Amino acid sequence: MRQPHSGEIGTELSLPPPAGGESFDDFYAANFQPLVLQLYAYTADLTQAQDSVQEAFTRAWQRWDRLTKYDNPAAWVRHVALNVARNRWRRLRAARAHARFHRQEVVAGPSPDRVALARALATLPENHRRALVLFHVADLGIGEIADQEGVAAGTVKSWLHRGRLALAAALDDSGRGERHV
Structure with missing residues (x-):
């Protein structure tokens, strides 16, 4: 890891390297607050700074045996904390x-007419209902419906005729027949 040279930004707040054999608890206690201040200056958000530094220390703790051999483990923690903060900004920007x-589009609920139509369709025999839906909603022709259902075109015409009559009667019973037929 590259160590900052004198005169670079951030060297005024450099932290002392750990003394030989320093425990992680001592290292954390000595460096947490100064690192939070540095990250706060970078992020302008104290909570984000604290979270980023805490995440960096969590990663440092997992590698503590290797970090104690570095010239300046605090620089490693600072580098990781800055990366954590940057990654959070990227995720936030993407979100x-x-x-x-x-x-999200908010779609209004079904109108009373649509509810009445759905209820009336539910009362029809399945083949009549399917023929009406395929013809009027899916815009299939009589020949296409006949092929799909495996019946003659005349059968489809019969289903449509009977289905329309039954649908009109069901809608008349609900008081909505004049609007849909």
């Missing part, structure tokens, strides 16, 4: 972009 272009 905002996603939210900006993928707004």
